Amino acid sequence: MADARNHMKVDVPDIGDYSDVPVIEVLVANGESVEKDQALIVLESEKSTLEVPAPSAGIVRNLKLKVDDKVSQGDAICELESAGEKTESTEAAEGAQTQTPSSVPAQEAAAVSPDSEPDAEPASNDDAAAQAAGIEVITVPDIGDFDSVPVIELLVAVGDQVQAEQALLVLESEKSTLEVPSPKAGKVIGLKVKLDDKVSKGDALLELEVTTGGKKSAAKAAPTKKESPVSNPAEAPFRKEKEALKSSAQALGAQKSLESPSKSPDSSAHAGPATRKFARELGVDLIGVKGSGPKNRILIEDVQKHVKQRMQSSVVTQKESGIPPIPAQDFSRYGQIEEVPLSRIRKLSAKHLQRSWLNVPHVTQNDEVDVTELEAFRKKANQEGDVKLTLLPFIIKAVAAALKKYPEFGSSLSSDGERLIMKHYCHIGFAADTPEGLVVPVVKDVWSKGIEKLAKDCADLAAKARDAKLKPDEMRGGCFSISSLGGIGGSHFTPIVNAPEVAILGVSRGVMKPVWDGSQFQPRLMVPLSLSYDHRVIDGAAAARFIVYLVELLGDIRRLSL
Numbered sequence: 001m002a003d004a005r006n007h008m009k010v011d012v013p014d015i016g017d018y019s020d021v022p023v024i025e026v027l028v029a030n031g032e033s034v035e036k037d038q039a040l041i042v043l044e045s046e047k048s049t050l051e052v053p054a055p056s057a058g059i060v061r062n063l064k065l066k067v068d069d070k071v072s073q074g075d076a077i078c079e080l081e082s083a084g085e086k087t088e089s090t091e092a093a094e095g096a097q098t099q100t101p102s103s104v105p106a107q108e109a110a111a112v113s114p115d116s117e118p119d120a121e122p123a124s125n126d127d128a129a130a131q132a133a134g135i136e137v138i139t140v141p142d143i144g145d146f147d148s149v150p151v152i153e154l155l156v157a158v159g160d161q162v163q164a165e166q167a168l169l170v171l172e173s174e175k176s177t178l179e180v181p182s183p184k185a186g187k188v189i190g191l192k193v194k195l196d197d198k199v200s201k202g203d204a205l206l207e208l209e210v211t212t213g214g215k216k217s218a219a220k221a222a223p224t225k226k227e228s229p230v231s232n233p234a235e236a237p238f239r240k241e242k243e244a245l246k247s248s249a250q251a252l253g254a255q256k257s258l259e260s261p262s263k264s265p266d267s268s269a270h271a272g273p274a275t276r277k278f279a280r281e282l283g284v285d286l287i288g289v290k291g292s293g294p295k296n297r298i299l300i301e302d303v304q305k306h307v308k309q310r311m312q313s314s315v316v317t318q319k320e321s322g323i324p325p326i327p328a329q330d331f332s333r334y335g336q337i338e339e340v341p342l343s344r345i346r347k348l349s350a351k352h353l354q355r356s357w358l359n360v361p362h363v364t365q366n367d368e369v370d371v372t373e374l375e376a377f378r379k380k381a382n383q384e385g386d387v388k389l390t391l392l393p394f395i396i397k398a399v400a401a402a403l404k405k406y407p408e409f410g411s412s413l414s415s416d417g418e419r420l421i422m423k424h425y426c427h428i429g430f431a432a433d434t435p436e437g438l439v440v441p442v443v444k445d446v447w448s449k450g451i452e453k454l455a456k457d458c459a460d461l462a463a464k465a466r467d468a469k470l471k472p473d474e475m476r477g478g479c480f481s482i483s484s485l486g487g488i489g490g491s492h493f494t495p496i497v498n499a500p501e502v503a504i505l506g507v508s509r510g511v512m513k514p515v516w517d518g519s520q521f522q523p524r525l526m527v528p529l530s531l532s533y534d535h536r537v538i539d540g541a542a543a544a545r546f547i548v549y550l551v552e553l554l555g556d557i558r559r560l561s562l
């Protein structure tokens with residue numbers, strides 16, 4: 001049966017003498033319900049902006065325009081599917097598409113799995129039903145423990161044909177990126193998100209017109225309501241170095257265009273065209289501006305106030321930090337140069353390290369530990385056992401014991417600096433060097449693990465770190481960090497506290513040294529230790545006690561079993 005719903009074409013109205021006017025905002029998306037007179041797009045002609053309203057209520061279909069398209073009177077904008085009167089056939093079609101998300105607003109669509117089995121009304125075998133079931137809303141899959149993850153790349157646009165498993169967009173959480181693949185082949189008919197939107201599990205991402213088997217209903221394609229339409233994120237590919245470099249560059253490009261004057265402020269913000277234009281010119285994202293007009297409408301004064309506040313706070317920050325900026329230089333004056341974009345991880349850790357360095361008053365306490373006996377034990381254990389033991393798991397175990405005795409070293413300072421947060425768990429991070437930069441995987445529940453289990457955890461986490469496969473959860477929750485450069489070389493160094501932690505242990509390469517035993521010099525393997533700590537939380541005396549205790553534990557690992 002043919003789809004008998006009313007489709008009304010909406011064109012660009014008479015806009016006076018102008019032609020080829022740029023579309024500066026698209027305020028609706030395919031599948032969105034609009035009221036009569038609700039603005040659909042905003043055009044900008046020399047000195048004014050113009051909202052084009054919907055001539056009637058309905059559902060937006062076949063949206064033809066995107067930001068920066070140029071239009072003239074009579075050009076097609078979209079079609080409006082009337083949401084009002086229903087004919088018998090439309091009712092039949094709608095009845096059969098109880099689970100068709102394309103017919104409901106994004107919010108509701110997200111709550112309905114496109115693959116859900118209709119338990120009330122099974123899909124009839126008519127064409128309308130097949131057509132309805134062919135549109136699916138792709139939602140954010142289970143992405144672990146976190147919410148509000150930013151969309152950092154949109155890899156498809158409306159009208160694109162995609163293959164099953166083809167990446168649709170990229171989400172970013174802390175130090176990992178996650179591609180959301182398409183569950184099926186099809187045509188993208190509507191985007192529900194844009195760059196920098198924050199999404200959580202179940203949020204609608206886009207509408208896909210499934211091309212394979214028009215008659216095959218979504219209900220038949222997926223067995224249960226609970227099943228996610230997108231593959232398990234644990235199996236989704238975390239990007240490797242090359243891809244990360246490429247996407248960093250792309251993200252950088254996208255970011256640039258978002259900040260440029262042609263930026264389209266978030267259409268969900270309640271503001272008129274003049275305010276939007278003003279915000280766009282200043283590069284202000286309206287989503288962060290508090291509106292003081294009727295129904296919290298954002299006014300030009302609100303944007304001005306927002307900018308003033310932002311400027312004042314950045315001046316204060318700069319004054320407080322007292323850091324004169326490093327002047328830019330044209331290095332090409334001195335010789336040939338090349339600019340290499342930084343990987344996302346490097347940029348993130350740069351920010352984090354600078355924040356820690358600027359906020360935490362650091363002191364570093366150095367010492368050396370005699371690991372001669374430990375090394376002998378380790379070598380023997382490596383010959384006999386299956387799990388390779390390096391020095392690291394012993395150090396982690398010793399740190400865990402020291403944290404039990406001196407728990408303030410695993411604490412965090414509350415953000416107002418008024419309280420110390422003591423933790424009754426022991427998760428220890430270790431810095432891992434990867435091709436993309438520094439990451440700090442966290443070994444959980446160290447108190448309950450033996451050396452072999454810790455060695456295995458470290459090896460697994462370090463391998464995942466190198467392959468950029470660490471999940472966000474595997475880099476969170478640390479109480480204390482260890483930075484071991486022992487496998488590489490060098491003597492003491494000053495590690496930077498991994499705030500909000502309050503202490504970090506740097507481990508350098510062990511070397512044989514003559515050590516006086518009271519009557520003669522003995523050759524002993526000495527490993528340099530460097531304990532950096534937050535002097536707001538830890539006193540020098542406490543730091544000295546902590547490191548001396550570590551030296552005792554590692555000097556005689558039998559103590560670790562006590």
Ligand code: CAO
Pocket residue numbers: 389390391392393430431432433434438458462483484485486487488507508509510511527
């Ligand atoms: N002294 C002497 N030898 C040491 C040592 C030390 N302090 N620490 C490790 N070694 C030895 C190991 O025992 C191993 O020797 P064997 O092969 O004979 O058993 C060898 O060096 C290689 O160890 P490794 O580095 O592969 O393994 P690890 O468990 O010691 O370290 C990891 C793992 C992930 C910490 C390490 O690979 C790494 O990435 N280190 C760099 C960390 C970093 O970048 N820190 C700086 C952060 S601030 O910018």
